[in-house]
Amino acid sequence: MTRRVAILGAGPAGLAAAEAALSAGADVVVLDEGERIGGQYWRHHEQLTDRRMQHQHARFARLGRVAEAATVHREASVWRVDTAHGIRVHALVGPADGSDREALTIDADALVIATGAHDRALPVxxxxxxxxxxxxxxxxxxxxDGAIVGERTVVAGSGPFLLPVADSIALAGGSVAEVVEAAGVAAIARGWGRAPWQLAGVAGKAGELAQYAGGLLRRRTPFRFGQAVTRIHGxxxxxxxxxxxxDAQWRPVAGTERTVTCDSVALGHGFTPRLEAAIQAGCDLSPERFVVVDDRQATSVASVFAAGEVTGIGGADTALAEGAVAGFAAAGGSLDDRRISGAVRARKRMHAFATRLATHAIGPGWTGWLDEDTIICRCESVTRARLxxxxxxxxxxxxxxTRAGLGACQGRTCGRTVETLIAADVDFDRRPxxxxxxxxxxxxxxHAEHKEQE
Amino acid sequence: MSVRIRFDGEEIAGRDGQTIAGVLLGAGRRSWRLAGGAERGVFCGIGVCQDCVVTVNGIENVRACQRTALEGDVVEREAR
Amino acid sequence: MRTVVIGAGAVGAACALALTEAGAEVIVLDRAGVAAETSSRCEGNILVSDKGPGPEADLAILANRTWRELAKRLDDEPAPGRPATEFEAKGGVVVAFGAGAGALEEFAATQRAIGIRAVPVSAAELRELEPHLSDAVDAGVHYPDDAQVQPSLATQAMLAHALRLGAEFRIAEVIGARHAHGRITGVDTSDGVVEADAVVNCAGPWAGAVAELLGGRLDIRPRRGVILVTTPMRQRVFHKVYDADYVGAVGSADAALQTSTVVESTPAGTVLIGSSRERVGFSAEDMLPPLAEIAAKATRLFPFLADTMLLRSYFGFRPYTPDHLPAIGEDGDVAGLFHAAGHEGAGIGLAPTTGELIAHAVLGSPAPLDPTPFLPTRAGLRSAA
Structure with missing residues (x-):
């Protein structure tokens, strides 16, 4: 009997998983909350997206073809995953936050969790x-949307992701006042080698990053290392x-303050994996709080696999490789199979890139730029003093x-920050x-269940 | 192609396919919600933070950054 | 008198407070923290509306008065790190559909006979009390004395007050007991021995297991309850609003899933929607049927809820006794061992008076009411679980 593989998320990891699972002969069902497949990385719209923002488009076009062979549920909000009596996924299909969406229940033999990550922005x-x-x-x-939030934006935080962000703002018609990276030059040289943003063996990634850096140079956008936005005025x-x-610990250095005029700020201090589906499925997490997977991308729960940012922040190329392995294994394929050896090798290469992202890890000194009355939990307007x-x-x-993390976003935005500030785990990611x-x-x-019984 | 929505009693035009947040930003609106007395608008842009929620055609708590604007949508501010 | 209180839920905190105020030296032990389990996974009910004539109603009527004084006392002394109880005497409205109206009014009449304020309200008056209530509701009874606290905060506030008066709090798990001459003389914990002249078991749904660990006997079982929380909204529910069949579910001994609607707003702007009762042990599985059934019944009561967003759900285990009465008093086998558990869904509401009954049992201070019906030695509680 054909194995049915359900895949949560249609970003790079999910699509690569779908492609690989199909190649191994599985019946594939993909669920994604977006109106179009592609996830955050290929968040494209036919008419609204500037072509120059469509990176790796050929790859996307190829993966997009899996949509024809797999069952793809777009606009599908997965709200519950049960693994107690076999794998069952509950979703609602329809416009985002609609009030009358169609209920969808998927039973599967294997599950691939490829729910990705979202930005982490530290409070300022x-x-x-x-x-x-x-x-x-x-x-x-x-x-x-082809939209910008302001005319003149400061892009601040840490990590190579700031580069494509600055690039996109410029392409969408905004101007970037500065890009402010908290990691210092010395740390970046140590982490990335003498030529920042370039990595032997990861030609595609290096080329992509070099292209963004070139864009910054061409537009004469200042790039600051070892600095941070420590206050926003207005x-x-x-x-x-x-x-x-x-400093190296991200402690603000007194006396070095300068004011930059702008009407908007884009903050990105790395990423937080979207773990709730994996946690509800019962998957073990590492102490660093990513989903623990083995060589086959298998989690601690039988027949449940995970790939992409939920298993470690590594970017789109890592996600593609992990997704392929996960999908293939979920479909019952063996890693010795020649059809998956390319992805296994790529995954190894990309993990080298992922390791370097540690250079941009948040330093503990950032709390030095908070005021007592700085809001930490945005939903419930909870200040640092209250915590x-x-x-x-x-x-x-x-x-x-305090109600910190109890508001509308359920701690998705502030959870990690609250845990840092109170120096204790709160388990915000466990969401029913x-x-x-x-x-x-x-x-x-x-009512539907009741009718069935009658 | 364009799409028209009503916001705060005013008609706003956006590009076909844009989200409600995209339409509002395109019209120069940067905030459309009150939280603890302060103005809020889009923050995470990908449906995570719930800061941008609006009432659409009478239904509360719709994330403006996730909902595609449809012709004639009546969008109202929320406050709490 | 050195007294160990096991469990820092609402009942444990109230016992600690009452014992400290009556002069005991009190050490509170909890394996997880303050209000870590049942007391932060419930609605915070302080009800008289669901009590028919009998000992529990007598306890509830007294406790309702006691809570008003206690909440005032706790909330009048704000301190950093000590939350307010969020005590709110909002009143309850119990409503009935169709044929249920007659049974509801008969029940209310028996309550009035024992002094509970239970005011019949017409359909028109119901609309005034709750404008968003379904048109299909025919009749109701208004209970002005039903109240609510935020249960976790109220527990924190009670314990903080006890600590200020000299009680001590330790995070440690009780793993055994010390006995001498048929008396308990202390407990073994994950953090060493704690000697005591008296030990009070306030371990909620785990109280049966703790009793056994300490050489006593108590038949208390967990009963799972699920609650839904909406996103914050402008206030549209003004009382605790119940479907009349809530009263039946509380008093039922059936193990299968039972739900009845309880809807109310919180100061944070969310609406709490309860509740279910299932005897499934300490299981976290199969949560979907109770969630869906509660939602279905709630929208029947308040149609506007259909379009509101579910923010989260939570579930807790209530300590259930076979005869639906809490166990308060000394163990039948082990001298110096006391129990205060088995309040099921009423533990928050009954906590302060339970504390007074325990102070009476341990220290001989005046009893607030006849303790006899609640004694753990009563028949029906000592059979094996």
Missing amino acids: PGWTLPGVITAGAAQALAKR QGHVEAVTVQHV SEYAAASSRAMRLA VLSSIRIGELARLH
């Missing part, structure tokens, strides 16, 4: 002002930022008393409801 005084967005938002709006909207040197009041309480008591579902939609499930 003033970061709730309109005009402050995440680096990923700048990228997504430019790609998906009355009702962004008017300027303070840029400041930070400090409950420093001695249990994490659960703290959460209920994986994505939005309305009470009426839930009620209809009961």
Whole structure:
């Protein structure tokens, strides 16, 4: 009997998994919340996306063809994954946050979790002002909507992702005042070799990054190393930022402050994996809080595989390689099979790239730029001072008393930051409801079940 | 091709296929929600943070960055 | 009198507070933390509306008064790191559809006879109390004395107050007991021995297991309850609003899934929708049927809820006794061992008066009411679980 493989996410990892699972003869079902496949990396719109932002388009076009052989559910919000009695995925299909979407239940023999990651933005005084967005938002709006948030943007944070973000803003018609990278020149030289952004053996990645760096040079955009945006100024909207040197621990260095005029800020301090589906499925996590996988990308739960950013932040090429391995293994294929050897080799190469991203890891000194009244939890407007009041309480008591992480985003935005500030794990990623579902939609499930029984 | 929505009683035109957030930003709006008395708009842009939610055709809590604008959509601010 | 309280849920915190105020030296032990389990996985009900005449109603009526004074006392002394209880005497409205109206009114009449304020309201008056209620609701009873606290915060506040008066709190798991001459003389914990003249078992749904560990006997079982939380919204629900069949589900001994609607707003703007009762052990599996059934019944009561967004759900285990009465008092076999557990879904509401009954049992301070019906030595509680 044909194995059915369900895949959560249609980004690079999910699509590569679908392609590989199909090649191994599986019946493949892909679910993604987007209107189009491609995930955040290929967040393209036929009419609205500037062609120059469509990186690796040939690869995408090839993977896109899997959509014809697999069953692809677009606009599918997976809100629950059960693995207790076989694999069962519950989703709602229809417009984002609609109130009358169609319920979909998928039973499968194997599951590939390729839910990706989202930006992590550290709090900065003033970061709730309109005009402050995440680096990923700048990228997504430019790609998906051809839109910009301001005329003059400071891009700040850490990691090579800042480069394509700055590039996209410029291509969408904005201007980038500066790119501010917290890692210092010395650290980057150590981490990446003498020629930053270039890596032997990862030609595609190096070429892509070199292209962005070239764009910055051409537009004469200043690139600052070892600096950070430590304050955002404005009355009702962004008017300027303070840029400041930070030491190797990301502690702001007094006396180095300067003001940069801008009307928008894009913040990106790395990525947070989207773990809730994997956690609900019962997958073990590493101490660094990624899904633990073996050589076959198999998780600790039987027949559940994971690939891409949920297993470690590595970028699109890593995700493609891991996805292919996961999909192939989920379909019952063996890693000795010649059809998957290319992906196994690519995965090894790309993991070398991923390791280098540690150069940009968040330094503990960043908390030095917070004020007591800086909002940490954006949903519930919880300040740092309020969190400090409950420093001695249990994490659960703290959460209920301050409401940090209890708001609409359920700690997706502030969770890791809150844990840093209270120096304790809060387990924000354990979410009983994986994505939005309305009470009426839930009620209809009961009525449907009830009817079946009659 | 263009799409027209109503926001705050005003008609706003965007490009066909844009999200509600894209249409609002294109019209120069940067915030459309009140949180603890302060203006908020788009933040994460990929449906994670819930900062950009609006009421669309009477249904609350719709993420403006995720919902594609449809001709005639009536979009209202939310506050809490 | 050195007293160990096992469990830092609402009942443990209330016992610690009452014992400390009555002069005992109190050490509270919990394996996880303050309000780590049942007391932060419930609604925080302080109800009289669901109690028919009997000992539990007597306890609830007293506890309702006690909570008003206690919440005021706790909330009047704000301190950093000590939350307010969010005590709210919002009142309850129990409603019935169609033929249920008659049974509801008969039940309310028996409650009025024992002094519970239970005011019949017409369909028109119901709309005034709850404008968004379904048109299909025919009749209701208003219980002005039903109230609510935020249960985790209230527990934190009670314990913080006890600590300020000299009690001690340690995170440690109880793994055994010390006995001498038929008396308990201390407990073994993951963090060493704690000697005690008296030990109070407030371990909620785990109280049966703890009793056994300490040489006693108590038949307490877990009963799972699920609650849905919506995203914050403008207030459209103004009381605790119940479907009349809630009363039946609480009193039921059936192990199978039972749900009945309880809908209310919280100060944070969310709406809590409960609740289910299932005896499935300490299982976290098969959560979907109760979630969907609760949602279906809630939209029947408040149609507007259909379009509201589910933010999260949570579930907890309530300590269930076969005769639906809490066990409060000294163990039948082990002198110096006391139990305060088995309140099922009423533990928050009954906590302060339970604390007073325990202070009476341990220290001989005045009893707030006749303790006899609640004694753990009663028949029906000592059969093996």
